[in-house]
Amino acid sequence: xxxxxxxxxxxxxxxxxxxxxxPAPADLMEILDRYRGQRDALITVLEEIQARYSFLPAKHxxxxxxxxxxxxxxxxxxxxxxxxxxxxxPGRYQVRVCKGTACHVNRxxxxxxxxxxxxxxxxxETTADGLFTLQTVACMGACSLAPVMVINDQTYGRMTPDxxxxxLSELVATERPRV
Amino acid sequence: xxxxxxxxxxxxxxxxxxxxxxxxxxxxxxxxxxxVTVQRTGCLGACHNEPLVEVTDNDxxxxxxxxxxxxxxxVLDRHFGGGGGRWVDPSWILSxxxxxxxxxxxxxxxxxxxxLCGVIDPxxxxxxxxxxxxxALRDALRMPPEKVIAAVKDSRLRGRGGAGFSTxxxxxxxxxxxxxxxxxICNADEGDPGAFMNRTMIEGDPHRVLEGMLIAAxxxxxxxxxxYVRAEYPLAVKALRNAIRQAAEYGVTGKNILGSGLDFEFxxxxxxxxxxxxxxxxxxxxxxxxxxxxxxxxxxPSVAGLWGxxxxxxxxxxxxxxxxxxxxxxxxxxxxxxxxxxxxxxxALTGAVRASGLVEVPLGTPxxxxxxxxxxxxxxxxxxxxxxxxxPSGGCVPAELLDTRIDYxxxxxxxAIMGSGGMVxxxxxxxxxxxxxxxxxxxxxxxxxxxxxCRVGTRKMLGILTKxxxxxxxxxxxxxxxxxxxxxxxxxxxxLGTTAPNPVLTTMRYxxxxxxxxxxxxxxxxxxxxxxxxxxxxxx
Numbered sequence: 001x002x003x004x005x006x007x008x009x010x011x012x013x014x015x016x017x018x019x020x021x022x023p024a025p026a027d028l029m030e031i032l033d034r035y036r037g038q039r040d041a042l043i044t045v046l047e048e049i050q051a052r053y054s055f056l057p058a059k060h061x062x063x064x065x066x067x068x069x070x071x072x073x074x075x076x077x078x079x080x081x082x083x084x085x086x087x088x089x090p091g092r093y094q095v096r097v098c099k100g101t102a103c104h105v106n107r108x109x110x111x112x113x114x115x116x117x118x119x120x121x122x123x124x125e126t127t128a129d130g131l132f133t134l135q136t137v138a139c140m141g142a143c144s145l146a147p148v149m150v151i152n153d154q155t156y157g158r159m160t161p162d163x164x165x166x167x168l169s170e171l172v173a174t175e176r177p178r179v
Numbered sequence: 180x181x182x183x184x185x186x187x188x189x190x191x192x193x194x195x196x197x198x199x200x201x202x203x204x205x206x207x208x209x210x211x212x213x214x215v216t217v218q219r220t221g222c223l224g225a226c227h228n229e230p231l232v233e234v235t236d237n238d239x240x241x242x243x244x245x246x247x248x249x250x251x252x253x254v255l256d257r258h259f260g261g262g263g264g265r266w267v268d269p270s271w272i273l274s275x276x277x278x279x280x281x282x283x284x285x286x287x288x289x290x291x292x293x294x295l296c297g298v299i300d301p302x303x304x305x306x307x308x309x310x311x312x313x314x315a316l317r318d319a320l321r322m323p324p325e326k327v328i329a330a331v332k333d334s335r336l337r338g339r340g341g342a343g344f345s346t347x348x349x350x351x352x353x354x355x356x357x358x359x360x361x362x363x364i365c366n367a368d369e370g371d372p373g374a375f376m377n378r379t380m381i382e383g384d385p386h387r388v389l390e391g392m393l394i395a396a397x398x399x400x401x402x403x404x405x406x407y408v409r410a411e412y413p414l415a416v417k418a419l420r421n422a423i424r425q426a427a428e429y430g431v432t433g434k435n436i437l438g439s440g441l442d443f444e445f446x447x448x449x450x451x452x453x454x455x456x457x458x459x460x461x462x463x464x465x466x467x468x469x470x471x472x473x474x475x476x477x478x479x480p481s482v483a484g485l486w487g488x489x490x491x492x493x494x495x496x497x498x499x500x501x502x503x504x505x506x507x508x509x510x511x512x513x514x515x516x517x518x519x520x521x522x523x524x525x526x527a528l529t530g531a532v533r534a535s536g537l538v539e540v541p542l543g544t545p546x547x548x549x550x551x552x553x554x555x556x557x558x559x560x561x562x563x564x565x566x567x568x569x570x571p572s573g574g575c576v577p578a579e580l581l582d583t584r585i586d587y588x589x590x591x592x593x594x595a596i597m598g599s600g601g602m603v604x605x606x607x608x609x610x611x612x613x614x615x616x617x618x619x620x621x622x623x624x625x626x627x628x629x630x631x632x633c634r635v636g637t638r639k640m641l642g643i644l645t646k647x648x649x650x651x652x653x654x655x656x657x658x659x660x661x662x663x664x665x666x667x668x669x670x671x672x673x674x675l676g677t678t679a680p681n682p683v684l685t686t687m688r689y690x691x692x693x694x695x696x697x698x699x700x701x702x703x704x705x706x707x708x709x710x711x712x713x714x715x716x717x718x719x
Contacts, residue, residue, distance in 0.1 A: 040468040043451055081470045081627075083452030084410045101373030101570065101603045102529035104617050138454065138621065140411055141375035142194040143529040144226030144536045153413065157194035 221383020569598020
């Protein structure tokens with residue numbers, strides 16, 4: 001996988017004192033304890049950590065390595081090999097534009113460009129207010145409704161650039177008072 | 180039988196707004212106090228008309244679509260009175276018959292593996308049992324395993340993941356291995372962009388897949404079955420988890436299944452978003468908790484697979500075919516298809532086509548039937564230019580070859596492949612060079628990096644294609660591209676690399692003039708490529 005990984009999380013792996021002097025947080029330990037001793041469980045463990053924290057915090061990878069006995073290099077290798085794993089905190093809304101074949105021939109790239117321009121971020125970046133992360137996905141399997149956009153777990157079909165921005169604008173409107 | 184209102188709530192239905200339709204139907208039923216059952220189903224396949232609502236009664240069955248929440252009361256008033264006979268647009272009525280024979284999209288299909296998708300509630304074991312569920316397993320457990328394998332061989336079922344290897348023979352090889360335990364893997368890592376056969380089958384009828392696997396377990400002597408499901412399919416995972424729990428309560432998993440002496444358990448493994456994990460050796464490494472990179476074959480998984488034990492890997496659709504083979508007999512299944520290949524194949528028909536969705540047809544059906552009769556031609560009313568089969572591993576079949584029969588060998592002769600079932604129709608507004616570049620962008624990105632021809636070769640191919648799309652290509656580039664295709668095809672370790680050149684090779688073979696126009700005249704005949712460096716495509 002040729003994935004761009006932003007520099008920050010890597011740097012945090014550098015040794016600065018003992019990063020794990022504190023015991024692992026209880027909810028993390030709860031996940032790790034369930035898979036202790038299972039040599040095939042690393043991917044599942046990381047999936048669970050990400051489900052709980054919405055990304056893979058660097059320190060938690062170190063805890064996973066220490067507690068489960070996987071070399072940190074292997075943990076980091078898995079975390080960067082598979083596309084679902086994120087090493088930085090995503091925005092509250094993860095906006096994923098599908099670039100599957102059907103979406104491609106129905107011009108999903110125009111939707112991506114439009115959202116990118118309106119949000120002022122590129123692919124795999126998060127807006128400064130922490131609301132939106134813009135991503136692409138290979139295919140959601142809802143090709144008959146192409147082009148498709150997914151926000152968190154909600155799938156939106158038959159999109160146009162304007163319509164997709166309208167949906168995001170509504171989210172902005174509901175979030176504004178809170179931010 | 181009372182009145183049933185069915186609403187398709189698969190991923191595709193939800194994308195079209197099916198959840199708010201369910202709410203609207205429930206609100207209507209509460210308000211009017213009509214005695215009906217509201218049922219959530221999988222997808223009937225007619226995704227282009229979603230959200231789909233079907234109202235069935237003793238002698239009535241009317242299928243409506245697309246039904247927005249605003250249309251719900253209009254549609255339901257037709258059945259339950261009221262509304263003063265308000266007008267329902269006739270185009271919303273897709274079918275008035277229970278067998279849907281008056282709906283061209285469904286009438287030309289032969290549904291075997293997707294027979295119950297969109298018909299039953301996928302979360303209900305009772306629905307599956309009421310439609311003959313687990314009958315085939317009961318039959319199989321009364322037969323010696325060798326006879327089950329013989330039946331599968333006689334059915335001429337071939338691997339539906341696209342490779343086309345005889346399923347029965349694969350089972351036989353795995354059974355003959357002396358080592359134990361033996362494992363089963365159901366490959367549901369449907370990574371091809373533009374494909375959703377496995378998603379539809381699992382979301383619509385999950386027990387069928389489990390039943391197919393249980394029969395395979397009996398035939399092979401396997402004790403554990405992994406379902407490797409793609410991360411992007413949360414609804415499919417939910418349906419499987421529920422089905423496995425129900426299967427355990429019903430007594431078809433666990434120890435001594437139905438008194439046969441067979442012990443078997445299911446494990447769901449969620450993929451983590453790597454296309455290469457659709458390749459069987461990479462998939463097994465991923466199950467083992469490692470990076471999903473492929474290994475050299477042989478040894479094949481049947482001989483030495485998961486943790487070195489004999490492992491039988493089949494696609495979702497192969498397993499889903501098994502119960503029907505045992506219930507109706509191998510001869511029936513074989514007769515559906517061609518001389519070499521039995522049964523039906525599901526395709527995800529998408530792209531420029533008017534009616535898109537999941538389509539299941541007997542093998543041997545001409546491509547034209549799918550594109551023109553079922554798909555209704557291009558929604559733009561422009562001519563069909565090509566059909567792309569098999570996603571990034573596949574190739575393009577040009578319009579003049581639409582009479583090609585759908586079969587492994589026939590399709591291979593055109594340079595395309597059967598593939599897992601992605602079928603994308605394009606009209607003349609698609610630039611074939613850009614199309615090839617699109618697939619190379621994908622394979623280049625998804626190459627795991629283990630072997631050089633794939634890792635470097637796809638990158639170089641993409642570079643040349645990009646140059647051509649930017650109007651800077653030369654004839655030398657075209658020659659170099661052809662040579663690279665050959666190197667990557669012959670030199671790569673796994674299927675991802677060996678098939679990656681297919682989209683380029685087939686477009687160069689059938690649409691050479693477009694490549695030449697880009698190179699010689701600096702023109703994109705379809706008007707898609709910007710012909711300027713630094714920009715991808717012209718603004719839509």
